Amino acid sequence: MSGDESLKALYSKEELEFKTEIQAFAEERIRAFDDEIEKMNSYEPIRILMREMGKKGFLGPLHPPEWGGTGQGIVADCIVAEECARINEAFELSRIANISLFGMPIHRFGTDEQKEKYLTPIIKGEKIGCIGITEPRVGSDTAGMETRAVKDGDYYIINGEKRFITNGTEADFMCCFAITTPLPNVHPKKGMSAFIIDTKWKGYERVKYYKLSGLRGARVGHIRFNDLAVPKENLLGPENKGFSILMDELNSERVGIAAQGVGIARAAFEEALKYSTERIQFDQEIRYFEGVSFQIADMAIRIEAGRALTVQAARALNKIGNKAATKICTMAKVFTSEAAVYVASRAMQVLGGIGYTSEKKSERYLRDAKILPIGGGTTEILKYLIQREVYREHGY
Ligand SMILES: Cc1cc2nc3c(=O)[nH]c(=O)nc-3n(C[C@H](O)[C@H](O)[C@H](O)COP(=O)(O)OP(=O)(O)OC[C@H]3O[C@@H](n4cnc5c(N)ncnc54)[C@H](O)[C@@H]3O)c2cc1C
Incomplete structure (x- = not known):
């Protein structure tokens, strides 16, 4: 979020620099294709952007340098996911399916020949996986x-x-x-x-x-x-051994989807925030009505909480390993995907009638956000997993 000093407490200096870099790319390049992707329902710009990101090394954080990655790790990949989703979730969904959902099983279980043939080309943005x-x-x-x-x-x-x-x-x-x-x-x-x-x-x-x-x-x-x-x-x-390969991939997917939730929520929040300072009713900007400004506060809280939980989950994956990190990764996915729907819905409410039209983007953000509590494990299934871990941790 612009001007958000608290990000300095969440990210390292390198991560913050990377965030600035990827945000600038997303603002310029993904934004340039946003209308074409959305209005023309076109996949071609997604291919173009994937190639551009590959050339810049932005598809590399999850993967090691020997196969063409940057080895920055999952926190950096979450930064990419958040910034891309903030501009265009269709592109970001395609990116995560490519680089994480397809890429991680190859990275973790592939032979050297398989990695060279199938992983390196997707990291370069030359090929696409699913x-x-x-x-x-x-x-x-x-x-x-x-x-x-x-x-x-x-x-x-x-x-x-x-x-x-x-x-x-x-x-x-x-x-x-x-x-x-x-x-x-x-x-x-x-x-x-x-x-x-x-x-x-x-x-x-x-x-x-x-x-x-x-x-x-x-x-x-x-x-x-x-x-x-x-x-x-x-x-x-x-x-x-396919089932354990499938299970192994899920935590990185969940954390990535959580980061997408933060990105979509930010986009919706930013539109509502701006509108609340422009729209005049009863002779004043609507931001001065508590009914509006408290909704802005509720949105901001969920965005910050969602990002903090997502980054904690991503760091846990690195630090305590895949199995031990399952609960926190699953919590991050459930919380931020539901938060994204909440924020997008609140944003539409702040915009009033115009928010329900395609003149503004809030109706799109709500449609886009609705995939998050479904794809990569529904909220219901994931809550089942969370409660199982919680009871186990408490000795029941
Ligand atoms: C846009 C999009 C992209 C996707 N991308 C991919 C992809 O790239 N690859 C891929 O393989 N899949 C993909 N999926 C599939 C996605 O992961 C599934 O849709 C999701 O896992 C849910 O499965 P389902 O749709 O069959 O729902 P179902 O499993 O049929 O569930 C229907 C409802 O029943 C509930 N339910 C089911 N079982 C339980 C239970 N035990 N307890 C409580 N509630 C339960 C669910 O929560 C849900 O509300 C995608 C889906 C969409 C919509």
């Missing part, structure tokens, strides 16, 4: 996955369907999860494997992309695999 978990009949209950991969000589033959796949119709590569050893032999958690798919391969069918409530320009697709032959060297990690 992750394929969700299916028509399988959402929150990922272990119930139905997509099958059957070993046949040097290949795995994949059949099944994935839906709601961000970048799915546009991506060059997919990290895809499928069942290799089905029930009744083993539980799906122990019979799932991960594969790296090149979307040019025969059998990768782009069925459609969904018309979304918000996130115009993002491409969230339905994909069908028709006897898709994946060479055995594209198995990611050991066979039947």
Whole structure:
């Protein structure tokens, strides 16, 4: 937030400098394409921006220098997520699906050959990745996955369907999860494997992309695999260990989504703040009505709290490891995604009637924010995980 001195207590000097740099890029370059992405519902600017960010090293914080990353870590990536989401969440959703959801499993479990072939090009912004978990009949209950991969000589033959796949119709590569050893032999958690798919391969069918409530320009697709032959060297990690690869990716995804929540909330807040100083009713700026200014205060509190929790979760991931950080990462995702919806809704209220029209952006921020408590684990599922940890910590 401009003029927010408290940020100095939250971030290191290097992180603050990086934040200034990425904010300037987002303000100039993402802003330049914002209307085209939103009004034309166009993916092309997303590709252009991904290439520009790749060249500048902005897609690199999560990944090590040996594969083309910058090795800055997840706090820096959250800074990128927040600043990008503040300008355009469709772009940011595409970026996180690419660099984190696809990139992290390759980074953490890929062989050197796999990293060189599939990770480095996405960090450079030359190629785009996606992750394929969700299916028509399988959402929150990922272990119930139905997509099958059957070993046949040097290949795995994949059949099944994935839906709601961000970048799915546009991506060059997919990290895809499928069942290799089905029930009744083993539980799906122990019979799932991960594969790296090149979307040019025969059998990768782009069925459609969904018309979304918000996130115009993002491409969230339905994909069908028709006897898709994946060479055995594209198995990611050991066979039947896919569920732990899937679980491993989730915390970085949750923290990234939390940062997106802060970004969207800031955008909505800034529009409402400005409007409250311009709109005159009863002979004064509406900011002087407590009914308005207290809403501004409520928004500001949630933004600060959300960012602090997000940064704490990101630092916890580095410091105490993935498993131990699950509770705080999950809390950050739940809190900021709900806060973003709250703030966007309050912002629309402050704007009154004009806020409900497309003349202003608050109606878009509300539509965009609504994905956050759904994607990457719904608030309900995540609260289940949080309470389980809380009871366990207290010895129950
Ligand atoms: C824009 C968008 C982008 C996405 N991107 C991707 C992507 O890139 N890759 C990917 O694999 N997936 C992606 N998804 C899928 C997303 O992760 C799922 O939509 C989400 O996990 C919820 O699954 P579902 O939609 O099937 O809902 P369901 O699981 O069917 O849930 C429906 C409702 O029931 C509730 N519910 C379900 N089980 C329980 C329970 N045990 N306790 C309490 N409540 C419960 C849920 O909270 C929800 O309110 C995306 C979705 C969207 C909309």
